[in-house]
Amino acid sequence: MIYIFDLDDTLYNERQYVESGLHAVARFAAKRWLLDEDTSYQTMLQLLDSQGRGRIFDDLLAPHKLATKANIKACVSRYRLHQPEISMPQEHHELLQKLPKPLYLVTDGNKIVQQKKVQALGIAHYFKRVFITHRFGIKHAKPSTYCFELIKKTEQCQWHDIVYIGDNPAKDFVNLNTLGANTVRVLTGVHRNKQVLAEYDAKHQIQNLDDIFTLCNRLKHNK
Numbered sequence: 056m057i058y059i060f061d062l063d064d065t066l067y068n069e070r071q072y073v074e075s076g077l078h079a080v081a082r083f084a085a086k087r088w089l090l091d092e093d094t095s096y097q098t099m100l101q102l103l104d105s106q107g108r109g110r111i112f113d114d115l116l117a118p119h120k121l122a123t124k125a126n127i128k129a130c131v132s133r134y135r136l137h138q139p140e141i142s143m144p145q146e147h148h149e150l151l152q153k154l155p156k157p158l159y160l161v162t163d164g165n166k167i168v169q170q171k172k173v174q175a176l177g178i179a180h181y182f183k184r185v186f187i188t189h190r191f192g193i194k195h196a197k198p199s200t201y202c203f204e205l206i207k208k209t210e211q212c213q214w215h216d217i218v219y220i221g222d223n224p225a226k227d228f229v230n231l232n233t234l235g236a237n238t239v240r241v242l243t244g245v246h247r248n249k250q251v252l253a254e255y256d257a258k259h260q261i262q263n264l265d266d267i268f269t270l271c272n273r274l275k276h277n278k
Contacts, residue, residue: 056237056271057210058154059203060182061221062162062169064244065264067176071141073103079137080112080130087129088121135168139175148178150264157183159206161219163196163226165189184209197226200234218274220267224251232258237274239267 063069081096095115102111112130116122151158160182162169169187173179186202188195195201207217214235221227221239223246228238232254240257241264259270 056155056274057157057159057206057212057217058271059159059161059206059217059219061219061223061227062160062172063164064222064246065220065241066147066178067141067143069244072139072172073108074100075139075141076134076137077103077111078140080115080133083130083133084115088119090119135165136171139171141172141175143176143178147264150267151178151181154267157210159183160185161188161197161202161206162186163188198228198230200230203231203236218271220264221257222246224249224256228257229255239270 060066063072077096077099081090081092081099084090084095085092099111099115102114106114112127112134113122116126116130158181160173160178162185164187166187166189169189173185179185184206186205188197188199188202191201203217203219207214210216214231215237217231217236219227219231219236219238220241222241222244224240225246228240231238237259238257239259239261241261243263261267261270
């Protein structure tokens, strides 16, 4: 079996990254516009929980008549380029140590942002190669199987030898299901309660990553 992992909300809780980025923006706003750092952070947390990330910087700056395109762009840049303070559970480190090698990581997102996350988590050494799909062009982001095909070619394996563990049924599994790969949905993060059509969902579901060993033993016997 070739084990391939998603990153956000699979190996670590992505909420950590978001809060880390909002802290960075709050510090930036305090320095540039003299806004109270703690008040800005709490305001952004409330906006995050009530309406998501879409307009969070617009709505932070608007009451202060600072919501210009340039200022909002500066906040987005500070968010994306900040050095994240995030961590992965020790149990997940142990899991990656114990699983048979090689392991791969395939993750979507801004290439600088995702690279900073991998560096902050200190996990690159677990993987034979880390694929940040946007490095190959946005068209190769999931559900594209481009990066998975590169792995299959490298390992000279069949699709049924591949196990992909992710969290987002909107894009992680649908095309891999069609090709015959083993897909595993870990029920964590913001997508844990999402209901989707059967072809979009993973072939297998687990409550947490610790359950992967039991599942993998079952897959080996069914192979």
